Amino acid sequence: MTFRVSPLAHPSHLRNLLALAILNLAIAILIPARASAVFSRTAEQRIMAAPVITTKEPSSSTTFQKLDRIGPHTHIRGLGLDPSTLEPDSSPTASSSSGIVGQKRARKAAGVIVRMVQQRKIAGRAILLAGPPGTGKTAIAMAIAQQLGSDVPFTSISASEVFSLEMSKTEALTQAFRRSIGVRITEQADVIQGEVVEVQIDRSLTGATKTGKLTIKTTDMETIYDLGNKMIDSLTREKISAGDVISIDKSSGRISKLGRSFTRARDYDAMGSDTRFVQCPEGELQTRKDVVHTVSLHEIDVINSRTQGFLALFAGDTGEIKPE
Structure with missing residues (x-):
């Protein structure tokens, strides 16, 4: 004023x-x-009216599993159909319905499409789900993706992601398509697989250097390996302890925890739901096995675009893979 x-x-x-x-x-x-x-x-009134959920501090004998709640459809695990008849399961339990309810005819039609994809009878086709808002179109699409498995890439985009000042609409759609195309790459790798007997790590007084020894065994043999700094850090990061069955890739040094040995099943009175018991490997410690990697074309594009240096100007394949 x-x-x-x-x-x-x-x-x-x-x-x-x-x-x-x-x-x-x-x-x-x-x-x-x-x-x-x-x-x-x-x-404050709304907060007081809302249900109060109280949690206790986890004790030594209990383990809480973290839930993924980043979207409205993260609870969907499948179409909830009978594998033999493709009819929606009438059981009221959540495990049989796979987190999706209603739309029985649409779920059965989606089950037919999933079966055709698994039998490799349909490829290069588009599926249009039409209906009013809030009828479960996105939920059925997520259920189809979950039913096909984790090896089949699934990409969810909205119309607002296509329009951008920094990227053209054609490039945005091309990236979305290339995220949805998966490639299986099979390679042979030398791995060391066995049950951990003992992990011994020695640190210097200053803590600058670390040395260690790993005792690993199978049902037929037992061997001791000397460890370097990187392998010690990998073992510490993966929380490897005696009784774990692990697999070590010799080419990359990557350590994978396969589970817990059955011989250590009675070490603790209670264990978490994510604890998996496996048999102790048999035969030789060092074996050659086929490793299958499932990647999308967009991930390959990202790896190729990271090529740096003047050699990329002459022979480096940068950017997207050519359509030919």
Whole structure:
């Protein structure tokens, strides 16, 4: 609010205008404070009305598994169909329905499509799910992706992701398509697989250097390996202990924990739900096995685009793979 005062104004008029300005300023300050107080009181009532979930501190004999709740459809694990008849399972349990309810005819039609994809009878086709908002189109699409398995890449995009000032619509759609095309790469790798008997790590007084020894065995033999700093860090990161069955890739040094040996099943009275018991490997420690990697074309594009140096100008394949 702007006040315009003439130079011949009476002092009483000036006092009135000043009082009016102070009153307007007080009203402008008090009204937002009142609104925030009402909002906080309403929010407090909503919080008090909501169900209260109390959790206890995890003890030594209990383990809580972290749940993934990043979207409205993360609870869907499949179509919830009978594998033989493709009819929706009528059992009321959540495990049989795979987290999806309703739309029985649409789920059966989606099950037919999934079976055709698994039998390799359909490829290069598009599926259009039409219907009013909130009828479960996205839920059925997520169920199809979960039913096909983790090896089949699934990409979810919205219309707002296509329009951008930094990327053209064609490039955005091309990247979405290439994220949805998977490639299986099979390679032979030398691995060391066995049950861990003992992990011995020696640290210097300053803590700068670390040396260690790993005793690993199968049902036929037992061997001791000397460990370097990187292998010690990998063992510490994966929390490897005696009784774990592990697999070590000799070419990359990557350590994978396969599970817990059955001989150590009675070491603890209670274990977490993610604990997996496996048999101790048989035969030689060092074996050659086929390793299958499932990657998408977009991941290959990202790897190729990281090529740096002047050699990339002459022979380096950078950017996307050519359509030919």
